[in-house]
Amino acid sequence: MSALGTLTRRVGHHRWFGAAARLLVPADRIVGRLTRGRVVALGLIPSLVITTIGRRSGKPRSNPLLYVPDGDAYVVIGSNWGQTQQPAWSLNLLAEPTAEVDVRGRRIPVRAVLATGAERDRLWQLLVTEWPAYRAYVERAGDREIRVFRLEPTGRGAPAEPRSAG
Template structure:
């Protein structure tokens, strides 16, 4: 990911507007929304190779960002998650902070713990789960940094 590559924002109107405001204000508008915190996730399209950006609710676990691939309870995974499976390197913006992170899907007991944490933050995840037969992925975004400092909230 290079700074001069064009980034395509989510094609969903309200998400694209959220992203625009977030980017234009360095997260002063959009980082806190709906009573939770949100981040911007940029992935590389698994088929197109283009950079794609979306906004997601996130939680913190130590120095890692946690996001959920709920897709509103759809029967299929969100594109951003499929992109991360193909290429786990992502760009993450939290407020004005930008980091490169490596993504992995949580499994086992770790997944269960993080799922509970995220449903405590956003109870609708439980409702989304009841709408689908797929396991909704919980994704860990580990910043590629040696500072050891936790991310900002």
């Protein structure tokens, strides 16, 4: 891991980091789109771009997210930087669990499964090992449940080869 990645993990629990990161998310979306998912979160932490279908608009909505691998699946968390409201993408997944993820330039169709019980506990441990700041986000979120999703590749074929830049 790079020194900058290590530093990012160390300061990630501070409230100011969450506020600054929220401001950078729109820029991160643009960089992710321009690089076709190859560069997300400045390459500092394992990240993907998830594209959900808006529950009200019906339009595709893309968001960069930290993930941890779990077998062939991707585990993501609706932390919303510890805010008291749910992130829109997690509400979209509850309404329509099919989505796509761009991981290192590969577009992969997935189906989201909301983790509960012992499975959620297991996945939570994977997440906080990668990003310890999630513990602080839980405290800041108050009574709001922070959702954990396992994004499972669907049977619509193997993950696509990386797309060309042109």
